[in-house]
Amino acid sequence: MIGQLFRLTLRGIADFGLHPVAQLLTLVAVGMVTLLTGLIIIGLHNINVELLKSRGEVEFQVYWKADTKTEDVLKDWAVVRKLDYLKDFKTFTPENALTELATTLGETGDFSWLADNNPLPYSGLASFAVPPEAQDEGWAARLLTELKSLPGVDKVHYTPFQADLAQGWMTITRVIVWPIIGFLALIVSLVVYNTIKLSLLTRLDEVEILSLVGASPAYVRWPLLTGGFIQGVFGSALGIGLLALVHSVTAQTLNFPPFFIEIQFLPYDQLGIIAGAVTLVSMASSWVAVK
Amino acid sequence: MFSGQSIVTTSEDKDQFHFKADETLKVIGLLQVFLQYCVQAGTKSRMMVKVDRLSYNFGAYWALKDISFTLGKGEFLFLTGHSGAGKTTLLRMLYGALPVNRGRASVAGFQLNNLRKRQIPQLRRKVGVVFQDFKILPKRTVFDNVAMALEVRGMPRMNLERRVRAIVRAMGLETKSYSTCERLSGGEQQRVAIARSMVANPELILADEPTGNLDFDLTMHLMDIFKQFHTYGTSVIMATHSREVLDCVPEARILHLQDGCIVTDGESSINEENEEDD
Numbered sequence: 001m002i003g004q005l006f007r008l009t010l011r012g013i014a015d016f017g018l019h020p021v022a023q024l025l026t027l028v029a030v031g032m033v034t035l036l037t038g039l040i041i042i043g044l045h046n047i048n049v050e051l052l053k054s055r056g057e058v059e060f061q062v063y064w065k066a067d068t069k070t071e072d073v074l075k076d077w078a079v080v081r082k083l084d085y086l087k088d089f090k091t092f093t094p095e096n097a098l099t100e101l102a103t104t105l106g107e108t109g110d111f112s113w114l115a116d117n118n119p120l121p122y123s124g125l126a127s128f129a130v131p132p133e134a135q136d137e138g139w140a141a142r143l144l145t146e147l148k149s150l151p152g153v154d155k156v157h158y159t160p161f162q163a164d165l166a167q168g169w170m171t172i173t174r175v176i177v178w179p180i181i182g183f184l185a186l187i188v189s190l191v192v193y194n195t196i197k198l199s200l201l202t203r204l205d206e207v208e209i210l211s212l213v214g215a216s217p218a219y220v221r222w223p224l225l226t227g228g229f230i231q232g233v234f235g236s237a238l239g240i241g242l243l244a245l246v247h248s249v250t251a252q253t254l255n256f257p258p259f260f261i262e263i264q265f266l267p268y269d270q271l272g273i274i275a276g277a278v279t280l281v282s283m284a285s286s287w288v289a290v291k
Numbered sequence: 292m293f294s295g296q297s298i299v300t301t302s303e304d305k306d307q308f309h310f311k312a313d314e315t316l317k318v319i320g321l322l323q324v325f326l327q328y329c330v331q332a333g334t335k336s337r338m339m340v341k342v343d344r345l346s347y348n349f350g351a352y353w354a355l356k357d358i359s360f361t362l363g364k365g366e367f368l369f370l371t372g373h374s375g376a377g378k379t380t381l382l383r384m385l386y387g388a389l390p391v392n393r394g395r396a397s398v399a400g401f402q403l404n405n406l407r408k409r410q411i412p413q414l415r416r417k418v419g420v421v422f423q424d425f426k427i428l429p430k431r432t433v434f435d436n437v438a439m440a441l442e443v444r445g446m447p448r449m450n451l452e453r454r455v456r457a458i459v460r461a462m463g464l465e466t467k468s469y470s471t472c473e474r475l476s477g478g479e480q481q482r483v484a485i486a487r488s489m490v491a492n493p494e495l496i497l498a499d500e501p502t503g504n505l506d507f508d509l510t511m512h513l514m515d516i517f518k519q520f521h522t523y524g525t526s527v528i529m530a531t532h533s534r535e536v537l538d539c540v541p542e543a544r545i546l547h548l549q550d551g552c553i554v555t556d557g558e559s560s561i562n563e564e565n566e567e568d569d
Contacts, residue, residue: 001445003448004442004445007442018430205426205428206428208426209426209427209428209439210439210443211411211412211415212386212415212420212426213415213416213439213440213443213487213488213491214412214413214414214415214416214440214443214444214491215412215443216409216412216443217408217409217412219443
C-alpha cells in the first residue's frame, strides 16, 4: 500500500515531463495569481500597519483641582511620568498656563491683571504612543481611567479621533475588506481550478485508460493530486519570489515627506497562509477536475 | 496463413514491422506458456454474461431495444451488425461505462443494475477491454502500458514484472519493451492493447472492432492470439463486421444486431446473412 502510494507519487512527479509546456504555463498562471493576491494583501497590510501606528498616538489634557497643593500635584506628575508608553508630558503651573495663554492670544492676551488672582489650575498635556502589540481592547479607556484616578485630578479631556479612526478601519475591515478578500480568494480558486483543469485535458486519455483497466478513483487521482501539490508549492513560491522582487523595487517609493512610509513586506505567517491556501486550492482543483 | 513471406502491415510501417510465419508460431507457443502459467481456477457460476430485456436510449434515440441473451464461461461470441446497430452501446454497458436502467444484466457475477460507482473498478478488473483505436498511452513504454493493468490491482512489483515480461514476450514485443508506444506500428500498438487487457487474466474479454484499423494479415495474427486466450477458458465478446474475422473462429456464436434489436442468434444464421451481403 505504502509502496504503491510512493510509486504513484513518483509517477505524479514524473508526469511533469510528459507535457512540460502545459505544466510550465500552469505554473506561471498559479505564480501570477499568487503575486496578484500578495500585492493586494501587502497593500492592506501596510494600510493596517500605518493606522495601527497612529492609532496608538493619543493626547490627554489633565486638569488638577484648583485647591490641590503644589506638592500633591508634583506627586501626581511623577506618577504620570512613570506611565507606560508615555511619549511626552508637558506640565503647566497656573502661572505658566496664564503666560502660555497670553502668548497664544498675542496682543489681545494681556492677563497681567489676573496675576494675583489666577483662576487657572495646574494642568498637563500627556502624549502617549502605544505600540500596535499593546493595543488590546479598551486600552485608551484604561489610560483615561488611570489618569482620572490620580488623587488631585479634576478632569481629563482627550480627543478620541485617532482611536476612532482605527476603530473605524477595523469596522471597515470586518464589514467590507474581508468579504473583498474572500471574493478575491474565490477568483484565485477559479483561476487555479480552470488552469489546472485545462492542463488536465491533456491527460484525459490517461484517466480514461486507467479507469478502463480497473483503477480506483483514488488511484487515478493520486498522481494528479501530487501534480496539483507541486503546482501549488512551486507556483506559490514563484509568486512570492516575484512579490519579494516587486517589494524590493518599490519599498522606498513612499518614503518621502510628508508620508515617510516604508512599504513593509508581508510577515512570514501571512506568506505561509498564502502559499498554503494556493497549494490547497491547487490540490483541491486537481481532485475535483477529474470528477 | 503465413507462408514465410515477409508481411508489410501498412505503407508507413514498412521499415519497422516485418514478421514471418515462424515468428507467429513462436508467439503462439509463448502465448500458450503464458496462458498455462496464468490459467484461473473455475468460477462458481458457468454463466459469464446474462442480459435480460435490456434497453438503452440516448434521448429519443433507442440504441438497444429489449435484448436478451446469455454467454457461458469460455464461450466466444461475435456481435455483428451495421454501424449504429448497438454493438458498441452493448459493450459499453457490459463494462460499466453506461448505466443499466432498463432491463437486467450481470457480468462476471456483478449485477449491473445495482452497480455502485465503487464497484465499477472491481468489475473492470474481471473484464479486459480492447478497442479499435487501441487506447494506449503513446508516450509511455510498452512495459508501462501493459503493467498498468496489474499496477492498479496493487500486484507486488516482482510478480508484476515477471507477468508483464511473459505476455510481452508472448505478443512478440520483447525487443520493444522499453520503446515508447508512439514509435510502434499500428499492429504493434494493438498487440500492446491486447496484452494490457489480457495480462491480468480476465474472465471476459470485450473487444470492440479490435482489428478495424489493421490489414488482413495482421488481423489474422491477432485473431490467433484471441483464439489462444479463448482456448484456455476466457470468454470473449467481439464486435465486428468483418467476414474474415468471423471466419477465423468458426465455432463461435454470432449475435446479429440491427437497429438495437437482436435479429439472429447463432452460427448458421449469420453465415447466411453474410452470404446475402456478399
